[in-house]
Amino acid sequence: MRNLYQGATGDWEVVIGLEIHAQVISESKLFSGASTKFGSEPNTQVSFVCSAQPGMLPVINEECVRQAVRTGLAMGCQINLRSVFDRKNYFYADLPQGYQISQFKDPIVGEGVVTVDLEDGSTKDIGVERLHLEQDAGKSMHDQHPSMTYVDLNRSGVALMEIVSKPDMRSAEEAGAYFKKIRSLVRYAGTCDGNMDQGSMRADVNVSVRRPGEPLGTRTETKNVNSIRYVMMVIESEIRRQVDVLEDGGTIDQETRLFEVATGTTRTMRSKEEAHDYRYFPDPDLLPLEFSQAFVDELAKEMPELSDAKKARFIKDLHISAYNAGVLVAEKESADYFEELLSATVEKSGKQVSELGTMVSNWVTGDLFGALKKLGKGITGSPVSIAHAAELLSLQVDGTISGRIAKEVFENMLESGKSPEVIVDEKGLKQVSDTGAIETMIDEILVANADKVEEYRGGKEKLYGFFVGQVMKQTGGKANPQVVNQLLRPKLDG
Amino acid sequence: MSVDKDTVAKIANLARIAVSDDELESTAGELNNILDWVEQLSEVSTEGVEAMTSVVAASLPRREDKVTDGGYRDQVLKNAPVSEHGFFAVPKVIE
Numbered sequence: 199m200r201n202l203y204q205g206a207t208g209d210w211e212v213v214i215g216l217e218i219h220a221q222v223i224s225e226s227k228l229f230s231g232a233s234t235k236f237g238s239e240p241n242t243q244v245s246f247v248c249s250a251q252p253g254m255l256p257v258i259n260e261e262c263v264r265q266a267v268r269t270g271l272a273m274g275c276q277i278n279l280r281s282v283f284d285r286k287n288y289f290y291a292d293l294p295q296g297y298q299i300s301q302f303k304d305p306i307v308g309e310g311v312v313t314v315d316l317e318d319g320s321t322k323d324i325g326v327e328r329l330h331l332e333q334d335a336g337k338s339m340h341d342q343h344p345s346m347t348y349v350d351l352n353r354s355g356v357a358l359m360e361i362v363s364k365p366d367m368r369s370a371e372e373a374g375a376y377f378k379k380i381r382s383l384v385r386y387a388g389t390c391d392g393n394m395d396q397g398s399m400r401a402d403v404n405v406s407v408r409r410p411g412e413p414l415g416t417r418t419e420t421k422n423v424n425s426i427r428y429v430m431m432v433i434e435s436e437i438r439r440q441v442d443v444l445e446d447g448g449t450i451d452q453e454t455r456l457f458e459v460a461t462g463t464t465r466t467m468r469s470k471e472e473a474h475d476y477r478y479f480p481d482p483d484l485l486p487l488e489f490s491q492a493f494v495d496e497l498a499k500e501m502p503e504l505s506d507a508k509k510a511r512f513i514k515d516l517h518i519s520a521y522n523a524g525v526l527v528a529e530k531e532s533a534d535y536f537e538e539l540l541s542a543t544v545e546k547s548g549k550q551v552s553e554l555g556t557m558v559s560n561w562v563t564g565d566l567f568g569a570l571k572k573l574g575k576g577i578t579g580s581p582v583s584i585a586h587a588a589e590l591l592s593l594q595v596d597g598t599i600s601g602r603i604a605k606e607v608f609e610n611m612l613e614s615g616k617s618p619e620v621i622v623d624e625k626g627l628k629q630v631s632d633t634g635a636i637e638t639m640i641d642e643i644l645v646a647n648a649d650k651v652e653e654y655r656g657g658k659e660k661l662y663g664f665f666v667g668q669v670m671k672q673t674g675g676k677a678n679p680q681v682v683n684q685l686l687r688p689k690l691d692g
Numbered sequence: 693m694s695v696d697k698d699t700v701a702k703i704a705n706l707a708r709i710a711v712s713d714d715e716l717e718s719t720a721g722e723l724n725n726i727l728d729w730v731e732q733l734s735e736v737s738t739e740g741v742e743a744m745t746s747v748v749a750a751s752l753p754r755r756e757d758k759v760t761d762g763g764y765r766d767q768v769l770k771n772a773p774v775s776e777h778g779f780f781a782v783p784k785v786i787e
Contacts, residue, residue, distance in 0.1 A: 225757045232762030240778040244768045245761035261757030282745075289708055291782045296708075338785060348779035351768070475706055485752040486745055 201369040202410065205441045210407045212437050213414060214367035216429070217402040218380055220359045220390040221334065222265045228333055228357035229256030229299065236396050240350035248355035250294035255483055262357040263487065265389040266306045266331050267497050269359055272387040272504055273326050273380070275310030277494050281330075283484040286476045292336035292349050300360075301330035302478040306487065312383070313506070314375040315524060324376045325364030334358050359390070365404070365414070370430040370437075377401060377426045378528070385530050386504045400424045405436040407444065415440070416450040420464050423457050435463045508533055516540070516555030525563045531577045535584070536562050542588035547595045554595070561591060565605065569612055582611055590618040602675055603627050631678040636669065637685050639677075643668045644689060654690055665690065693731065694724045 202209040227234055230247035247254045270277050282304040285297040307329035313321050336354035340347050361380060367373045381399060384390035391398050401424075406417035418440070420432045440450050455464040503511070505527040512523040527533045540558045544551055566587070570580060590611065594604045599622060610621045622628060630636060643665060644651055654661040669682050695703075697716040700723065704711040711719055765778060774781040 226759045226761075230762075231755065231758065231760030233759040239765075241765045241768055241780070242778075243762045244765070246768070247761070249768050257753055257755045259757050260754040263754070287706070291780075291785050339779070340784060340786065342779075343776070343781065343784075345784050346774070346776070346781040347783070347785045348776065348781055350779055475702075477706065480745070485750060487752050 201372075203407070203437055203441060205445050207445050209410055210437070210441050210444075211410045212368060212433070213365050213406050213408065213417075214369075214373045214433060215365040215404040215417075216363045216367070216373060216377060217404070218361040218363075218377065219334075219400050219402075220269070220361060220380075220384050220392075221398040222262050222331075222357035222359055223389055223391060224259055224261045224265065224357055226259055227355040228259055228262050228331065230355050232355065234356050238352055240348075240352060243352040244354065248294070249351055250296075256299065256481075258484070258487065259357065262331060263306070263489070264497055265357070266329060266359055267489075267494055268387045268501065269361070269384055269389045270307030270310070270329055271494075271498050271501055272383045272389070273307075273310045273312050273329070273361070275326055275329065276308035278304065278306055278308055279491065279494070280304065280486055280488045281306040282486045283331075283481045284478045285481045286332075286478055288476060290335065290338075291347055292338045292351070292354065294336070294351065294354060298333050298335065299481055299484070300332035300478075304486075305330035312376070312379050314372065314379045316371060316375055322366075322372060322375075324366045324372070324379075327362040327364050329359050329361045332358050332360055359384075370433040373403070373433055374426050374430045377429055381426075382505050382528060382530070386502060388502065394424050394426075397424060401429055403429055403432045403436075405433055405440070406450070407437060407440045415444075416452050418450065418453055418455050418464075420455045420457050421467070428457055428459065431462050432457050432464055439464070505530075505533075512555070512559075515552070516559070517552055518555045518559040522556075522559040522563050525567075526559060529577065532562070535577050535580070538584050539587050539591075542584050543591045543595070546588045547592040549595055554591075557595070558591060561587075565608055569608070573612075581615065582608075586611060586617055593618055593622060597629060597631060597678060598622065599627055599629050600675065600679060603629065606675075627676060629678045630673050630676045631681050633681055633685065636673075636677055636681055639669060639672055640665075640682075640686055640689055643672070651690065662686075662690065693727050695720055695727070 202211055204210075221234075222228070224234055226232060227245075227248060230245040232245040232248055233243045235243065245254075247256060267277055281301055283299050284302040286300045286302070287297040289296055305328040309328070310326040311323050312326060313323050315321055334353050334356040336349050336351040338347050338349055342348045363376065367376060381392045384399075385392045393399070400422050403420045403423055404417045405420070406415040408415040418436060420436065423429050423432055436455075443450060451466075454467045456467050457464050509520075509523045509527045512518050512526065513520055518526075525532070526536045536559060539562065540551065540554060543549075543554050543558055547554070566577075566580065566582065569582075570577065573581070575581070590604060590607060593599045593607075594601060599607065603622075607618050607621050607627065610616070610625075611618055614621070647665075647668070650661055650664060654665075665686055666679070666682060669677050669686070697720050700711065700716050700720045704719075769775040769778070769780065772780050
C-alpha cells in the first residue's frame, strides 16, 4: 500500500527520516563524574570538565558504552567493535567547549531494522542507519531576564544516543509508530527513560516530498520536537507547506525549521549563516573506543525480554489475543502490571495461567485502562493495587460474583479504595447460586407471566431474555446466570 | 590543496578569531606553506598500513559510572563575567 497525498496538480509522496536523541540512563555524565539527576539547582551538577575549564580531559563512562550497545542490540543493529569520537564545532552560549564530542564517521552502532505496527494491523520494517554516542549541551533560558540569557550547565555533558533512521517512512502515522517503537525499545532495554516532558527523548524530523517514482526532493529538518503527536503534526504541516510551494512553482530550501506548538505549524529558523559547517575532526583527547565481541555477547546474554518477544509469548503461552497482547506490551509498565496481576490471580484462585490469561488481559485492557483514562492516570498511578485487582478477579472466577456485579464492585473500589471482598460483604453482592431459591423464584415468575409463557411456547423465543431479566431484577443482579439458565430452560420448554 | 583569502576569512569567522583584512593575504600564505608541507606526506605509500591514532600504544581509559564530581557551583561560576541566581548570564541569545 502506498501513502500518497493529493495536491491540486496530482499525487505526491512524502519521505521522512527521524533523528531521535535519547538521554542515556546513567548516574554520571559521559565524560565527567558529575551527576545526571534531573531537576537540581542550576549549575550544581557541573564539574570542571563539563564547564570546559582549561586543561580538563574527558574520561569515558563505561556504563554509557554498555547502554549504547544494549540499545543497538534491542534494535537488532550491527555493533561496531571500534568507534571514534569526533568534535563537532559550533559556538553557542550553552556549549562551553565550543564543540560537542560526538561520533561522525565511525559510530558505535551501525545498521539495523525495527518492525512497527500500524493502525490497520499491518507491519512495516523501518531501517536504522546508525546510533552514536554524544554529549548533550547545557540549557539556555531566554525569558528570565529582559536583556540576558541564563545558562544552566547541569545537562552539559550528559550522554545522549542519537538514533538515525533511514528515510523509510512515508506518512505521519509510520513516523509516529516508529518513534513509539524506539521509545518502547529503549524503555524495555532500560537505556533511556523515554520521558518526553523532561526532554529525555526528542526528535529532529526530516521531511521532503516528491512525485511518485521521482528522485528525492529537497528536505527540511525540524529540530527538537518533543512528543510523538508533535512529530506527526510537523509532518502533516510540512507536507502541506511543501506541496503548496512546489505546486505554485516555487522551490524548497534545505533549511532548519522550528515547530510552533500554538499554531501546529513550522517556521524557518533565522538562518545562522554557515552554521552547518561543523568541521568535524577526531577528538585528540580521546583514543578510539574499542571492545571485544565477548563484551557484546555478555551484554546480549543479560538483555531483558523485549516487547516483540513478550508479545509472542503472551499469545503463545497465555492464549491471549494478538490485539490485547499488543496493547499490553506497548508500555513496559502495563506488561509488568498484567504479569504481576496474572500470577497474583493464579495464586488467589488456584486456576491455571492459561485459563486466566484472556480474562485478566481483557480486564486490564478494558476495565482498568478505561478507568485510568477517565482519571487521567497512568498504570503506575493506578488507584487499584495488584492485590485488590487479583481479589476482584478471583471472586468472579470462583462464581462469588457475576461479571456485571464485578464491574459495580470495581467502580466502588475506585471511589472507596476498599478491598473487593469487603465491598461484596458490606453491600451483600454475593451471587445467588442456591438452586432451591432460584427455582422457587422462577416458578413464581412463570405463574405471574403465564401469557408470556404461552407466547414463548408458541414460538416467540426472543422472550427467553425477558424471563432471565425478571430473575435478575428480583435478585438485584445477583443470581448466578449459569444456574438460572440451567433451571429456566427446561421449565419453559417443558 | 590551498586556501585563498575568502577561505581564510570564513575559517577565521567560524573559529571566532579576529583576522583583519590586511592580515588575510599573509595568513593565507602561511597556511598554504603548512598545507604544502603536509601535502608532501601523501607522497609516501601507506598501502596496507593501519591508521595510527596515537603515538603511544594505549587503549581508551574508562571510568566506573559513579558520581565523583560536581557540587561546587561557586567555583564553576567564579570566572564568569556575569552570573545571576546561580546561572551564567550572557547577552540575550535570540533565535
